[in-house]
Amino acid sequence: MGSLISIELALAFLGLGFIVGIPLAVGEVYGNKFVKNLAVLPVVEFFRSIPALVLLFLFYFGASSLNLNFSPFMAALLAMGFRSAAYQSQIFRGAIKSIDTGQMQAARSIGMSKFKAIRYIILPQALRISIPSWSNEYACVLKDTSLVYALGITELMRQGRYIVARTFGNAILVYIICALIYFVIVHLGVKLLDFLEEKYKIPGYEIKKITTRA
Amino acid sequence: MNFFEFAWSISPKLLQGSLTSLELTALAISIGLILGIPLSLGRVYGNKIIYTLSTIYVEAFRGTPVLTQLFILYFGLPSIGIMFPPFTAAVIGLGLNSAAYQAEYFRGAIQAVKDGQMVAARSIGMSKIKAIRYIILPQMFRLVIPSWSNELILLLKASSIAYMIQVSELVSVGRQIASQNFRTFEVFLVIAFIYFVIVEILNRILHSIEGKIKIPGL
Amino acid sequence: MAQTVLKVENLHKSYGKVQVIKGINFEVKKGETKVIIGPSGSGKSTLLRCINQLDRIDKGQVWLEDLEITKSHIDINQIRASIGFVFQSFNLFTHLNALDNVRIGLMRVKRIKEEDATKIAIEELKRVGLGGKIHNYPAQLSGGQQQRVSIARALAMSPKLILFDEPTSALDPELIGEVLEVMINLAKEGVTMIVVTHEMGFARSVANDIIFIDYGTILEEGPPGEIFKKPKHKRTAKFLSKITQLEGEKAK
Numbered sequence: 001m002g003s004l005i006s007i008e009l010a011l012a013f014l015g016l017g018f019i020v021g022i023p024l025a026v027g028e029v030y031g032n033k034f035v036k037n038l039a040v041l042p043v044v045e046f047f048r049s050i051p052a053l054v055l056l057f058l059f060y061f062g063a064s065s066l067n068l069n070f071s072p073f074m075a076a077l078l079a080m081g082f083r084s085a086a087y088q089s090q091i092f093r094g095a096i097k098s099i100d101t102g103q104m105q106a107a108r109s110i111g112m113s114k115f116k117a118i119r120y121i122i123l124p125q126a127l128r129i130s131i132p133s134w135s136n137e138y139a140c141v142l143k144d145t146s147l148v149y150a151l152g153i154t155e156l157m158r159q160g161r162y163i164v165a166r167t168f169g170n171a172i173l174v175y176i177i178c179a180l181i182y183f184v185i186v187h188l189g190v191k192l193l194d195f196l197e198e199k200y201k202i203p204g205y206e207i208k209k210i211t212t213r214a
Numbered sequence: 215m216n217f218f219e220f221a222w223s224i225s226p227k228l229l230q231g232s233l234t235s236l237e238l239t240a241l242a243i244s245i246g247l248i249l250g251i252p253l254s255l256g257r258v259y260g261n262k263i264i265y266t267l268s269t270i271y272v273e274a275f276r277g278t279p280v281l282t283q284l285f286i287l288y289f290g291l292p293s294i295g296i297m298f299p300p301f302t303a304a305v306i307g308l309g310l311n312s313a314a315y316q317a318e319y320f321r322g323a324i325q326a327v328k329d330g331q332m333v334a335a336r337s338i339g340m341s342k343i344k345a346i347r348y349i350i351l352p353q354m355f356r357l358v359i360p361s362w363s364n365e366l367i368l369l370l371k372a373s374s375i376a377y378m379i380q381v382s383e384l385v386s387v388g389r390q391i392a393s394q395n396f397r398t399f400e401v402f403l404v405i406a407f408i409y410f411v412i413v414e415i416l417n418r419i420l421h422s423i424e425g426k427i428k429i430p431g432l
Numbered sequence: 433m434a435q436t437v438l439k440v441e442n443l444h445k446s447y448g449k450v451q452v453i454k455g456i457n458f459e460v461k462k463g464e465t466k467v468i469i470g471p472s473g474s475g476k477s478t479l480l481r482c483i484n485q486l487d488r489i490d491k492g493q494v495w496l497e498d499l500e501i502t503k504s505h506i507d508i509n510q511i512r513a514s515i516g517f518v519f520q521s522f523n524l525f526t527h528l529n530a531l532d533n534v535r536i537g538l539m540r541v542k543r544i545k546e547e548d549a550t551k552i553a554i555e556e557l558k559r560v561g562l563g564g565k566i567h568n569y570p571a572q573l574s575g576g577q578q579q580r581v582s583i584a585r586a587l588a589m590s591p592k593l594i595l596f597d598e599p600t601s602a603l604d605p606e607l608i609g610e611v612l613e614v615m616i617n618l619a620k621e622g623v624t625m626i627v628v629t630h631e632m633g634f635a636r637s638v639a640n641d642i643i644f645i646d647y648g649t650i651l652e653e654g655p656p657g658e659i660f661k662k663p664k665h666k667r668t669a670k671f672l673s674k675i676t677q678l679e680g681e682k683a684k
Contacts, residue, residue, distance in 0.1 A: 049413040050406045051371035053385055058406055061398035105486055106523035106582075110537035110589055111513025120540055125527045143279035150378065157281060164289070172290030179278040179286065186277050202527050203569045 003181050006155040010142040012077055017084025017141070024085060025092035026118060040089070047086035052147050055079040060151055072151040080148070084141055091133045095126040128200055135193035139186045146182070156181060221404045224391050231387030232408055238304055238373045238383055243316075243366055245309025250316030255346065257317065258324050268317070275314035280375050283307050288379040304376035304383075312369055319365060323358035324350060356427060363420035367413055374409075384408065434461040435497070437593050437624050438483065443492035445475075445482055452478050454648040456492075460593065463622040467635040470645035471671055476628045477520075479645070480595045483626075484515045496592060513541050516586030516594035520602050522578045524570040530557060530581045531566040534588045542589070556584040560614050576607030580614055593624035600631055632675055636660060644668050 027040045047055070059079035063070035070078075099122060107117035149157045160178045164171045256268035275283065288303040298306065327350055335345035377385040388405045392398035438460040445453040452475045460466050468476050481487040483494055485501075485508055493502045501511045525533050531553055538549035557566050560580040570578050579599055586594050596615065600608040612634050619625060619638045629635065635642055635656060642659045644652040652659060652668050663669045 046410070050409045051374035051385070053374040053377065054402060054406050054409060057385070057388075058399070058402045061392075061402060064399070100523075100526075102519060102521050102523035103525060106517075106519065106525065108509075109484060109486060109512055109515075109517040109519075110585065111509045111511075111541040112537070113509050116540055120536060121525050121527075125525075128527065139277070146279035146281040147375065149281065157279075157285065160285075171293040172286060173293075175282060175286040175290045179274075179282045182279055182282060183274070183277040203572055 003156050003159075003185065005153070006142065006145045006182075007185060009076065009080075009145040009148060009153075009155060010138070013080040013084050013141050013145070014138060016077065016081025017088045017137075020082060020085035021088030022092055022123070024089035025096060028089065028093050029096045030114065030118065043082075044086045044089055047083045052080065052083060052144050053150060055083055056147060056151055072148070072153050076148045076151055076153060080141070080144060084137065087137055087140075088134070091130050091137060092126055094133070095129040096122060098129060099125050125202075128197075128202060131193060131197040131200075135190045138189050138193065142186055142189065143182060217400055217403075220397060220400055224401065224404065227387055227391060228384065228404060228408060231382065231384035232412070234301075234381070234387075235370065235373045235383040236412075238301070238308065238376060238381065239366070239370045241305045242308035242312050242373070243369050245305070246312030246316045246365070246369070249310070249313035250320055253313060253317035254320030254324060257321050259342065259346070272314045272317050275311050276318070280308070280311050280372055281378060283311055284375060284379050300376070300379050300381045303379055304373075304381045308369060308372060308376070311372075312365065315365055315368075316362070319358050319361040320354060322361070323354040326357050327353045359420070359424045359427075363417070363424070366420070367416060370412065370416070371409070434463060436460070436495075437462050437464075437497060438626070439493075439495040440479075440483065441493045441495075443479070443482060443494070444490045445478055445487065446490055452648055453482065456645070456648075456650055458643060458650065458653065460624060460626060462624055464640045465619040465625045465627065465638050466641050466643060467639035468626065468628045468643045468645060469630070469632075469635060469671070469675075470651075474645045475648040476645050477597050480517075480597050480626065480628055483595060484512050484517055486517070509541070513537070513589055514592045516589060516591035518579070518582050518586055518594065518596045518599050520598040522570075522575070522582045522602070524578050524582055524585070526570050529567050529569050530562060530573070530584075533570070533581055534585045537585065537589050552588055553584070556588045557581070559587065560584045561610070574607060575603045576610045579603065579611045583611075583614055583618075587618075587623075593626065594618075596625060596627040596629070598628050598630070600629065630675065632660075632672075644671070646671070 024040050024044065027035050028044075031040065050058075056076060056079045060070060060072060060075035063075055103121055103125070104117055107121040108114070112120070145155055146157045148155055149161075152158070154162075156178055160174050164174050253268045253272060256264045257272065260268060284304065284307040287298060287307045288300065291298065331349050331353065332345055335349040336342070340348070373383055374385045376383050377389070380386070384405055388401045389398075392401045436459050440456060440458050443453050443456040444451070456475075456479060458466075468479070470476050478487055482489050489502060493500055495501065496511060496514065499506075499511075501508070524530075525536065528536060531550070534553040534556055535546075535549045538544045538552060539546060544552070554563070554566060557563055560583050562577060562580055562584065565573060565577060565581075568577075570581070573581065583594075583599075599615070600611050603611065608631070612631060615625070615627065615634065616638050627634070627639075637656075639656050642654065642656055643650055644659065644663075644665075646667050651665050652663060659668065660672065663672060
């Protein structure tokens with residue numbers, strides 16, 4: 001079913017985004033000026049300023065002009081994955097910055113290197129703080145998977161199109177059902193993330209929400 | 215032709231496409247604004263019925279992809295007899311969608327206005343409506359500017375999705391050009407650059423507007 | 433003769449154009465409790481943070497036992513593991529319970545096995561009177577309890593000395609006592625301590641030596657008896673009278 005592919009895509013994009021996003025965020029907050037302004041910020045700005053669709057086409061057609069043979073899936077993964085990384089890095093950056101500076105100082109004062117402090121003290125807290133905004137990102141990525149339709153990948157929307165074409169059916173009904181399916185998947189995912197937030201909550205500690213995009 | 219000559223040669227057509235994109239964005243955001251404010255008021259001050267209806271609207275449009283919404287309007291409605299030309303469908307679709315997001319931004323800003331403001335307004339005899347109009351909304355507009363600017367930029371990017379329902383905006387024009395000379399990657403590099411530049415300019419403009427109408431302490 | 437644990441020589445530090453520490457020299461011997469007092473802004477906290485280099489030193493040297501720790505090739509992380517620091521705002525790791533807060537330095541910095549680290553951690557927590565709260569998170573503990581955990585965290589690393597930066601200033605009055613009690617016991621047990629504080633009662637009864645800092649330099653140094661009863665400088669006397677006046681009012 002098309003929806004399974006959509007979910008798979010979303011998870012893949014989010015996963016890549018997470019793996020790349022965290023180093024980007026750490027680089028932005030803790031890196032020196034060189035790292036921050038020459039490596040992190042341009043990348044983040046690039047992926048945030050251009051529409052997802054353009055990004056998809058860039059990666060897909062760009063690959064062939066560089067003589068790499070990307071399948072539509074690969075192009076989509078790279079384009080959307082890095083895009084998600086740019087957005088996720090901003091979420092994590094906000095979370096890291098919201099942690100009291102005393103935490104880093106205390107970690108250094110018992111002899112932790114910056115790296116250890118980030119790994120054992122800062123990130124565990126930042127990730128928990130990020131969960132609400134991250135579930136927002138999940139919703140966005142899932143909805144954006146519909147755009148890979150443009151590369152011909154058979155996800156939910158394209159399946160819908162096929163159904164309409166084959167059965168000459170009630171187009172409006174089919175697409176409304178597609179919409180409903182997205183709605184359900186988004187909300188189930190958010191509920192799951194809410195559940196995780198509860199489960200890994202730090203007892204007694206209040207978490208403030210940060211939103212970086214719609 | 216090398217890349218730069220090529221880019222230059224296709225610019226006029228691309229510029230036209232950009233204008234369409236900008237038009238689309240401007241119209242859609244206006245619809246979003248006009249619809250968004252009442253929706254947000256409904257979600258903050260409304261009674262049970264109004265609240266429920268506005269919530270359903272907001273949740274529906276925010277919980278589903280824009281593409282799907284556009285498909286329903288452009289490909290779906292004809293099956294029950296309503297046919298919109300591409301541009302109109304895009305304006306309506308993006309506008310309705312934006313209204314939902316703007317409603318949430320407005321709602322957040324209203325709730326950020328301190329509680330004491332409404333109480334103080336009522337205490338000098340203002341009705342709820344007057345209080346909202348003269349005290350709450352003016353503050354809300356200033357608080358909401360960062361999020362609203364964000365929405366404008368997002369909408370500009372979302373306008374590219376209208377390509378899928380055959381609107382001749384920037385991406386669509388790009389594809390047309392590419393189909394004639396097969397230099398697709400370069401075309402899209404130029405397109406990416408155009409978006410980047412427009413977004414940067416918009417950001418600067420919005421930022422300076424924000425600075426000019428700031429209220430100290432707000 | 434007792435060994436010198438810490439030696440500070442000709443320390444200078446500025447924040448931008450403002451010189452906060454203008455040439456400070458002193459020594460701390462093993463087992464000594466040195467108390468630093470002085471008006472706000474005199475540079476007391478900055479001095480402490482310069483010792484374990486949480487703040488950068490502009491000029492001067494610091495020796496920890498025989499090692500000059502201000503040399504550039506020194507691994508400061510290792511040094512910090514031998515100097516305990518207790519913050520005014522506790523700075524307990526919010527995502528870890530008391531036991532983990534005390535253990536994490538042992539396990540991740542000193543690379544001690546979990547079993548042994550746990551034993552040490554529980555011992556130190558018991559030492560500060562919190563044996564029953566080891567599974568509680570900071571948000572579930574009172575200020576006084578949090579500060580005691582933070583002392584346990586410092587103790588667990590077996591430091592050569594412990595720096596206390598106004599440990600009770602952020603506490604509600606009724607919670608100050610429990611922290612001071614722990615500190616008094618530590619002093620009795622021979623832990624080498626430098627304490628920046630406004631708690632004159634503590635200074636009077638526990639300090640071996642008191643340093644009065646004003647405007648970034650040491651104005652006076654001596655045992656409590658001397659400083660409190662026969663201060664050499666006018667400014668010292670003025671400061672002390674203000675403080676004891678407050679204390680007198682508090683006692684009422």
